[in-house]
Structure formats: structure tokens, C-alpha cells
Amino acid sequence: MKALAKNRETWLLAAIALLVAVIALRFPAFARPGNLLSVFNDTSILIILALGQMAVILTRSIDLSMASNLAFTGMAVAMTNAAYPEIPVVLLIVMAMAVGTALGALNGALVWKLGIPPIVVTLGTLTIFRGATFVLSGGAWVNADQMSQGFIALPRTAILGLPMLSWFAIAAIAAFHLLMTRTALGRSIYAAGINPTAAVYAGIDVGRTKFLAFCLSGMVAGLSGYLWISRYVIASVEVANGYELSIIAACVIGGVSIAGGIGSVAGAGLGALFLGIIGSALPVINISPFWQLAISGSAIILAVVLNARGERRQGRIILRRAEA
Amino acid sequence: MTTDTARHVPDRLDSPLRSAVFSWEMLLVLVAVAIFIVNSISSPYFLNAWSLSDLTFNFTEKGLIALAMALLIIAGEIDLSVAAIIALASTLMGMALQAGADTPLLVAIGIGVGLLCGAFNGLLVTRLGLPSIVVTIGTMSLFRGIAYIILGDQAYKGYPQNFAFFGQGYVGWVISFELTLFLAAAVVFWFLLHRTSFGRAVFAIGNNPVASAFSGVRVERVKFILFLLTGLMSGIAAVLITSRLGSTRPSIAQGYELEVITMVVLGGVNILGGAGSILGVVLAAFIMGLVTFGLGLMNVPGIVMSIFVGLLLIAVIALPIIWSRFRERRA
Numbered sequence: 001m002k003a004l005a006k007n008r009e010t011w012l013l014a015a016i017a018l019l020v021a022v023i024a025l026r027f028p029a030f031a032r033p034g035n036l037l038s039v040f041n042d043t044s045i046l047i048i049l050a051l052g053q054m055a056v057i058l059t060r061s062i063d064l065s066m067a068s069n070l071a072f073t074g075m076a077v078a079m080t081n082a083a084y085p086e087i088p089v090v091l092l093i094v095m096a097m098a099v100g101t102a103l104g105a106l107n108g109a110l111v112w113k114l115g116i117p118p119i120v121v122t123l124g125t126l127t128i129f130r131g132a133t134f135v136l137s138g139g140a141w142v143n144a145d146q147m148s149q150g151f152i153a154l155p156r157t158a159i160l161g162l163p164m165l166s167w168f169a170i171a172a173i174a175a176f177h178l179l180m181t182r183t184a185l186g187r188s189i190y191a192a193g194i195n196p197t198a199a200v201y202a203g204i205d206v207g208r209t210k211f212l213a214f215c216l217s218g219m220v221a222g223l224s225g226y227l228w229i230s231r232y233v234i235a236s237v238e239v240a241n242g243y244e245l246s247i248i249a250a251c252v253i254g255g256v257s258i259a260g261g262i263g264s265v266a267g268a269g270l271g272a273l274f275l276g277i278i279g280s281a282l283p284v285i286n287i288s289p290f291w292q293l294a295i296s297g298s299a300i301i302l303a304v305v306l307n308a309r310g311e312r313r314q315g316r317i318i319l320r321r322a323e324a
Numbered sequence: 325m326t327t328d329t330a331r332h333v334p335d336r337l338d339s340p341l342r343s344a345v346f347s348w349e350m351l352l353v354l355v356a357v358a359i360f361i362v363n364s365i366s367s368p369y370f371l372n373a374w375s376l377s378d379l380t381f382n383f384t385e386k387g388l389i390a391l392a393m394a395l396l397i398i399a400g401e402i403d404l405s406v407a408a409i410i411a412l413a414s415t416l417m418g419m420a421l422q423a424g425a426d427t428p429l430l431v432a433i434g435i436g437v438g439l440l441c442g443a444f445n446g447l448l449v450t451r452l453g454l455p456s457i458v459v460t461i462g463t464m465s466l467f468r469g470i471a472y473i474i475l476g477d478q479a480y481k482g483y484p485q486n487f488a489f490f491g492q493g494y495v496g497w498v499i500s501f502e503l504t505l506f507l508a509a510a511v512v513f514w515f516l517l518h519r520t521s522f523g524r525a526v527f528a529i530g531n532n533p534v535a536s537a538f539s540g541v542r543v544e545r546v547k548f549i550l551f552l553l554t555g556l557m558s559g560i561a562a563v564l565i566t567s568r569l570g571s572t573r574p575s576i577a578q579g580y581e582l583e584v585i586t587m588v589v590l591g592g593v594n595i596l597g598g599a600g601s602i603l604g605v606v607l608a609a610f611i612m613g614l615v616t617f618g619l620g621l622m623n624v625p626g627i628v629m630s631i632f633v634g635l636l637l638i639a640v641i642a643l644p645i646i647w648s649r650f651r652e653r654r655a
Contacts, residue, residue, distance in 0.1 A: 062457075110638065114645050117595045119457075123582055124638040131631030139625070237627065242578075245461055258458045290476045290574075294469025300462030304454050 008255045012270045016277060023281050030284050037162065043276025044169035045224050045231070047269050049243075050250040051176045052220035054268040055213045057251055058193045059206075060260030061118035063214060065107060066221040067243035068129035073099045073225030075133050078142040078151075078235035085148040092151065096226040097219050103129060104218015108211035118210070126244065134237045142235035155230050165227060172220065177265045179216075189213055194261030249296055250275055253303040274299065348592035352607040355640070356614060363618035370621055377498035379617040381568070383587070384502040385561045386580055387609035390587040391513040392557040394605045396550045397588055398517070400530045400597030403445060403551065404460040406558045407580035408467035413437035413562035415471040418480025418572040427487045434563040435556065441467055442555015446548040464581070471574040480572040491568025502564055506609075509557070514602040522546070530597030586637045587612055611636075 024031035049066055056063045077096045080087065103125070110121045144152065155165035162170075180186035191199040192209040199206050229235045254271025256263030275296055282289055363370045370376075389406050396403055413434045417425075420433050441463070448459045493501045517523040525546050528536040537543045566572055591608035593600030612633065619629045 110642065114642050116638070116641050116645070120589055120595050120641060121638065123585060123589075124634040126582065127630040127634035128638075131627050131629075131634065134625065134627040135631070139627075245465065248458075248461055249465070252458050252461070258455050288473070288476065290472040291469070293465050293472055297462050297465030297467075297469050300465060301448065301459065304458045304462060305452060308452065308454050 009264060009266045009270060012254065012267065012274065016270060016274055019274070019277055019281075023285060027284050030281060037166070039277055039280045040169070040273070041163050041166045042280055043273055044165045045227050046246065046250055046276060047169045047272040048172045048220050048227070049224050049247045050254065050268040050272040051172055051265060052217035053247045053251050054254075054256050054263050054265070055176070055180075055189055056118070056210075056217045057248075057256050057258060058189050058260055058263055059210045059213045060193050060196070061111060061210055061213065062122065062248070062258070063104075063107065063217045064119065064122040064244050064248075065103070065125040065129055066217060066247055067240040068126050068133070069100055069103045069218055069221035070225040070228060070243070071237065071239040071241075072103065072129045072133045072136070073222040074229040074239055075137050075142070075225075075235050075237075077226050078147065078229045079137065081148055081151045082142050082146040085151075089148075089150045089154050093223065093226050096222045098222070100222015100225060101215050101219040104214045104216070104221065105211070107218065108214030111214065112207040112211040115207075118214075130237065130241075133239075137235070137237060139237060142229075144233040147230070147233065152230055152233055155227055165231060168223070168227060172223075173265060173269055180265055185209070185212060190261055192260075246275060246296070249300045252300055252307070255303070255307055257307060271303075349601065349604050349607060351640075351644075352591070352604060352611060356607060356611050359611065359614045359618060363614060363621065367618070367621040370618065373498045375617075375621075377494075377500060377503075379613050380500060380503045380506075382616050383609040383613035384500070384506040385564050385568075385577075386584050386587060386612075387506050387606070388509055388561050388564075389554065389557045389580070389584045390591070390605050390609060391509055391602065392550070392554040393584050394588045394591065394593050394600055394602065395513070395517055395523075395526050396554050397585075397593050397595060398530045398597055398600045399526045399547055399550055400533065401449060401456040401547060401550065402460065402585070403442075403456065403554045404581050404585075405441065405445060405464040405467055406554060406561075406584055407577045408464040408471075409438055409441040409555060409558035410562040410565060410577040410580065411471040411574055412441060412467040413559050414566045414572040414576050415474050415480070415574060417562070417566055419474065421480060421483060427484055430483070430487060431490070431563050434566070435559040438555045438557070438559015438562060439552060440555070441558070442552045443548075445555065446551030449551065450544040450548045468574065475572070475574045481570065483567065483570055487567055488570065489567070491564045491566070502568075505560075505564075510602060510606045517602055522549075526550070527598060530594075530599070583612070583633070586633060590637055590640055 020031055020036070029035060049070070053063055053066060073096050076099055077092045080095065081089075081092060107118070107121050107125055110116050111118050155163060155168070157164045159167060180189065188199070188204045188209045189212075191202060191204055192206045196206045199209075228240060232239075250272035251263065251268050252258065252271070253274050254263065254267035254269070256268055256271075278295055278299070279292055282292055282295075393403060393406065416437050417430050417434050420430060425433065445456070445460055445463055448454055448463070449456045490501060495501055495504050517526060525536065525541045528539065528541055529543050529546060533543050561577075565577060569576070587608045588600075588605055589595055590611065591600065591605035593605065615632055615636065616626075616629050619632060620626075
């Protein structure tokens, strides 16, 4: 089973390499290391978000509120920065992660304590968080000239030739890899998704595991809130509107099964990278950016077809709908 | 969820009257009446035949789709691509207009595109056995993506005069064509779900697809028809909204899918499938219209309204759960 899972990431990596090669055939500049690194940098936020979404989807849940959480947290830190420029940026990042975690915990608590289906909860909080962003800001924008120098400069600061933004993504990948493969929480997340009934008998609190997964997705959404605002240097109510579907798309393309329990950090990261490469390649090969939506839609459908074939071979479910 | 307490077994079933009084639909009626009263008190412009008529435009298009979506969700599936179907259907109607199509042809194209998109979703879900939530996230991007490829940042305008009737016309006094169509469709869907063997099959599939299949229900075919119906209603909604706005942009009806699903869930349909009623969905449609219109009269911006809709969605589902826990603890 592990070899099979490994296989899927290898295939995805091959697909990405093929994609880059095809583009490079016509436009060699695209495949230069420098350009590929900048594509990675552009995709960093999507990668970070996809990792959080993956944790939630693994527990048979879904978080539709991530983009709204990002907008709210981003607005909160931008306004804090505009009002109190003397607060160090590191503290603002901690604040962003705390606010994001709190919003994620709200989702998680509704799922855990009241047993409301995650899709309903996060459908509700999707609109509530974005509405709250409007209430918080009064509909006003926070512009570049209102933000402090340090606030804007941090994701652009280069360390070892890579911008901090890329390092954030790399750190998130490393942290999630350790979390998912080396900790009890990571194993519980897989167990709760692959077979909730067996997980309960194994002494895992499935509800609590879901709650913690939502806290994780909230935390990365909050972190991404700061990263997004400081990268695009504008905070408005419309930030990342509709982005929740790109995040889910990255997971699906990365082989994370919507039925829970199947998926990996490498897969989610590569899925995000795949979308990122398509997005940055279109202008290079002179295709109108209006094609992007249709292409990523086709990629999702193709990925689901391939996922379904891969999952069918395992024959893992015996007591599918025993009491969950 | 298992509970430690022994299950209480009643020695007789509730009387029909008692179950009607304590039903979800009755709760919705009370909520609707409460919002109606609050609206009447807070705005002097609310209690007026034309205001109330305008109010219905807030939900008729989404409500039409919600009727079909309710059946789909009861059967355990979902369609997130409905708003994208509207965008694609409206865009192709605009293209046909450019080529000189007249009103009957425009309507036929809108409905035809809806049916084709629904069939595409249905084929992917039933023939390939894929989870509908992911399939329709994909087709949602695909359908709207095609609309963007065709239109880009342009818009189609100049729909014929007689085309405007569908979205702007009145059949008599203040009763709009859209409202009439919605109520007629509600009756049809009520009959289909609650009075036909097809409707029983929909409930059966939602409760236990395997048992349904062994009972002779053609599960895949029923699901395919439901996707087709959802596509059809989205096509009809595309005709109405294009006619009402008189123009087509690829961003048309953005975010409608979430409002439609909110309507369905608010109407008491179990998001996990197996339970729900058309009456509940119709009441939920009216409630959503009342809330948004009432807040609009109070000059509350649209985005703040969405907070109320989100809270309503969570509260209406959470409160009965909290209430039953509270009663359990007291008992």
C-alpha cells in the first residue's frame, strides 16, 4: 500500500516534469532554475493552505472557510500594523496564526461538540468570516503606504538565495511531514479518516481529532493571511475570494481522497505546485489567463478519475457505513 | 453517535397533529412570521404589495435550483456546479444572440445547455463512480472557465424586447412570472418527491443505496436523472437571470451554489441524505428572501447580510441539537 501511495506522487512528479518540459520546448527560459524557483515562490501560499486542507480532508471533513479565514486574519493584522507600526512583525505573525487558529477552532467545535456536518459548518462560516472582514474594516482597504516597511519586506527578504515566503512553505512542508508521519496526532488523523469505527475501538477520539485538524487548517489560513497581504500589499474584503476551491483542487490533484484517510504531504504540495505551474505558464506561452479556470477544472476531473482508479484497487473498506 | 442511555421506546406513535405542530416546517413558518413582523415594524416601506413582490425576486431563481438540489441531496449527492452552469448557459445564449437567434431559440439554448451540463455531471458520477462533491468542484471550474474563454472581460448585451418578459414580466397585478414559475415548479417537485415511486426511490437511495439496489431500485439511473433535473433547473434559472439583467458576463451568478445549498439545508434536508421535504425548501426560500430584503430596506450592505444568512444556517441546525441535549439532561 505504501508503494502504491508512493507511486501516485511519483506519477504526479512525472506529470509536472513533463508539463515543464513541454513548455520549455517552446520557451526554454521557463525551465531555468531561477524561473522555477520564482514559480515555487508564487505557489508558496497555495502549498501552505493545501497542507492544512489536507489534514481536514483526511478526517473525512472539508474546510470551505479557509479563504474567508485568510481574508479576515489578513485584514486584522494589516489594520493592527497600520494602527501600531511599532509592533514587531514576528508578533503580528503569531497574532495571525492565533486568530486563524481561533476561527478554525470555532469550525472544529461546531463539528465536534454539536455533530453538524463539516460542509454545513464551513459553508456558514465561509460567509460569516468574509462578512466579519467587511464589518471589521468598514469596507475600507489597507494600502501599501499604510503598512510598515518591515511588514512588507519580510516575505521578500532573501536567505540563501530564496525569499522568506518560499522558506515559509518549505518549513510548513517539513512541519506537516513530521506531524503526519511521526506524531500520535498525525496517525490519529489518518485513522479517523480511513475507518472511524476502528479508530474509536483503538482509543482515538474521532471528534477531537477532527477538531484539531480544523485548528491546523485555521492556523495555516491565518499564517497565509499575513503572507498574502504582505505579498500583494493590499488588504481588502475581496482578498482570496473563491480561493477555497483552488485549495481543495490542489488536494484532489495531489491524490488526497475526499472520502478521507488517503493522502500525503508530498501529494498535496505537488498538487498545489501543478496548479501554480499552469497559472504561471499561461502568460508565458501566450494563452489568455481566461483559460486558467477551465484548465484547472479539467485537471481536477482528470485527477478524480485517476484517484478513483487507484483507490479501487485497495479493497480496504469492509464495514463502510458502520456507526461512525 | 452512540449514547449510553437506553433508547426510550414510545408505546404509541405521535398523532399526525402533534407531529405537524412540532415539525421542522412549523419551526420555519414561525421563523418566517417572526422575520415578517420584525421587518414590518422596522421599515414603513415593507408592508406594501409591490415591496413584497420585489422581495420574491431575491429567491425565485435560486429557489428553482434548490428544488432540484433538494432531491439530489436527499439521494446523497450534491452539485456545486449549478452557478457555473448558469454562467455557461447565459454565455452561449449571448453567443446565439450575436448570431441572430430569436427569443424561442434563446430559451431553448439556455435550457439545452443546462441539460447537457447536468448530463455531463451525471455521467461522471454514475458511469465512473466518482464522488459528486469533487466532480462538481471540477465541472464548476470547467463550465465557468469555458464562459471566461468565450467572453473574457467582455459582455453580451441587447437581448430582444420580448425576451425581457421571463425575468421582468408580471402575469397579473404584482404576481411576477418568476414567482409563478417557482410556485408551479414547487408543486411539480412536491408531487414528484412525495407522491411518486420515483420520489420513494430518491429517499431509499439516500438512506441506503446498497439496500435500494437489492430492492430493485435502479440507483445509477435515478441519480443520473437527478443530475439532469438539476441541470435543467439551472438552465431555466439562466434564462430568467439573463432576462432580468439583460446582459451576460462570465461572472454572472457567482456564489449562487452556496446560497442554493444553504436554502436546501435550511429547509430541513439532511445534508447526509435520506430526509427532507419540498415544503421546507420552499419555506426556506421565502425566509432567505425575507431576511435579505428586510436587511436591504434597513440599508444593510449585502456582505453584512451574508453574515445573517450564515448564522441562520448554523443556528437553525445547531439549536434543535442543543435543545434536545438540554431536554435529555433534564429527563
